[in-house]
Amino acid sequence: MNETIFWNLIHQSQAESKVKPSAIFQILEEKLARLSGDEILHFDQILHERIRVGFRSNLLAAATIINAGVDLDELSDFEAFILMRGKEIWENALKNPDSLAEVDFEDDFICTEIWSVPEKAYEQATGQEDFEMVHFEYQPQNLIGSQDIWQDGKGKPDNDKLKVLLPKLYQKYFE
Numbered sequence: 001m002n003e004t005i006f007w008n009l010i011h012q013s014q015a016e017s018k019v020k021p022s023a024i025f026q027i028l029e030e031k032l033a034r035l036s037g038d039e040i041l042h043f044d045q046i047l048h049e050r051i052r053v054g055f056r057s058n059l060l061a062a063a064t065i066i067n068a069g070v071d072l073d074e075l076s077d078f079e080a081f082i083l084m085r086g087k088e089i090w091e092n093a094l095k096n097p098d099s100l101a102e103v104d105f106e107d108d109f110i111c112t113e114i115w116s117v118p119e120k121a122y123e124q125a126t127g128q129e130d131f132e133m134v135h136f137e138y139q140p141q142n143l144i145g146s147q148d149i150w151q152d153g154k155g156k157p158d159n160d161k162l163k164v165l166l167p168k169l170y171q172k173y174f175e
Helices: 003-017 021-033 037-053 057-066 072-083 087-095 097-102 113-126 159-165 167-174
Strands: none
Touching (some): 037 072, 057 087, 072 087
16 A cells, blocks of 8 residues: 555545545445555555644634634544545645635535544454554644644634635635
């Protein structure tokens, strides 16, 4: 398993599901279940590493605009939602979260289902229920970047700062 295969699995699942999140997870799980236990564990590791890389203040600001409020605990779920939209959208969001204004989001912008997909696939592929014992242990980290760029002195979203930081998203969701 490498990043190319990781992204191919996501793109194939998207294409086969017609971009319906509920179907994406089932299709992805089925595709992963055809792989070895080690490949599934590596998929899980890549998934968590991508999310760790995206744990950024400016993505939290974007999530706050799109979801009308997201706390730090929900950021990983928001990132997973973006990641499931594909490599191009993911990479563009990392470079410039305002690029998400060009994406049509039809569903809830929080994606918790992805976290159970590797575990279910691993159990199907190996017949073992020891995923929690053998998978990559995600280590949360500090948020990359300061929240001061979009929050007021009390830690609340500052609309003026959000409008400057993410003008396209602000216009799409607030104006």
